[in-house]
Amino acid sequence: MLHLRVVCPPGRTVEVRSVLDAEPGVAHLVVHPGVAVHPAGDLVEADVARECADDLLGRLADLGVDHDGGITLEQLDTVLSDRADAAEEAAPGDGADAVVWDELIQRTGEESRLSATFLTFLTIACLLAAVGAVTDSPVTVVGAMVLGPEFGPMAAMAIGLVLRRRDLVSRGALALAAGFPLAMAVTAVATLVFDLLGWLSSAGLDDLEQMDFIYEVGPFSLVVAVLAGAAGMLSLTSARSSALVGVFISVTTVPAAAYASVAVIEGRWSEAAQSVLQLGVNLVGAIGAAAAVLVLARRGSRRRGADRALSDG
Template identity: 65%
Template sequence: MLHMRVISPVEHTEAVRDLLLGEPGAAHVTVLPGIALKPPGDVVEADVTRESVDAVLGALCELGVDRSGGVTLEAIDTTLSKAADAAEEAAPGDPADAVIWDELVARTGDESRLSVSFQAFLTIACLLAAIGVITDSAVTVVGAMVLGPEFGPLAAIAVGAVLRRGDLVRRGAMALAVGFPLAMLITALAAVALDVTGLLSTATLDNVGQVDFIYKVGPFSFIVALLAGAAGMLALTSAKSASLVGVFISVTTVPAAAFASTALVEGRYGQAGGSALQLLVNLVGIVVAAIAVLIVSRRTGMSEGRLRWLSAR
């Protein structure tokens, strides 16, 4: 369950209270009159099942509480309550399958920003992948996959496309359009430095049998990208966010970017081109699959009114 705290203007408090009392998936409803100071109003709290949250948020937004007051949600790890158990039983569906669209928009928006930390993680991941290629170490390449932060912008593009939110699409596209070229440029400069010191040579890239999947593009490249994109978006929209780590291990975006930079420095244009194509195939496949998952989720659990409201935010 999630703990919901609503700061409600006095004129809306009765409607908010009645909404939560009438919601089968809500329990522990509490009204604290006049306790809110900024913005002023009453505080209404309740514990709401995950599968009921999105509908409740939609109703609160129709009342205008998001504009004149505020709504916050917090995860509850443990609840010992017969009332909470009854709410879970009464709420339709399974909590693991419930999509909280406002939470998804906020999460993808935050994780898709082109920030110093995003660029640092992406650059370090590319450098690790380059070292993995040079040493023919699949373990190091996998570590770079896990470290890469690129799924956030890809998810933002998918969410923005489905919810018709151009701001999310632009933010995610900007992070990728700036982040990858900059990380690849730094990786190329590092490859030049390694070449000067004798740690990297053209011959080094002849013996990369354990990581040749990075630049060898085939039908399974796109299939894996589709599966990874679908699994990643399912992990974001459900309560299974820990599964994202497994998704990252499947994605060849960061290693492909690193290999393209390294091979280009060494004049291995075939490998560089294959790596660049692998990067493109993975990026496109992930977004396409993520959009498909969101479309199915939207059609099964979102009204047109809710879609219009999310699109207008």
């Protein structure tokens, strides 16, 4: 269940209540007249089944409440109520399959911004991946993959492509285009320091036995990227963020970027080129698969909406 809060002018409270009253997937509808201060108005609250949330948000936006009032939505972890159970049963579809598009756009939009925090996490992840690669430590590389924040911009680009939102595509592309070169440059400088201190040598890289997957590009590189991108978008649309950890571990973006920097400093040009290719394959494959998942989800939403319109008619 999701908790919906609507601040609206007093003149629109009746319309807002009517929209919520007419939805069988709504429970615990409460109206607080005149309690809102900025902007002044009434507060309407309700618990909503996830599968009907997207349609409700659209209807409320049609009333203009998002312009002269406000709409907020938050996840409820525990709801003990027979009325809530009945609302979820009455709502069409399955909550795990429902996509709340406004929630998805808001979430990925925030995670895809080019910020100091994003750049710091990506740089630290690349540094960890570089250390893991040169020490032949898969555990360190996996830790770097989990730390990497790059899936946010990738998801934003996928959503932007499907919804034709240039702002999301450009925002995600900017974060990736600026973030990876900066992180790779810092990693290259760190590798040079390691080399000067005698901690690293090109000959030592010949003995790495478990790091070949970082730069060896093959058909399974694309397969893994596609599966990870699809799983990542499914975890976002179904609000199951725990599954994202597995996605982060699957996508070989951060390790490839980090090893490319190491290989350049050590003059291993072929491995550097393959690492960059690996990075590109993973980015394109994951973004394309995530977009495909959204296309299928959007078609499913339209189909359910058409079926519901026919049943109401």
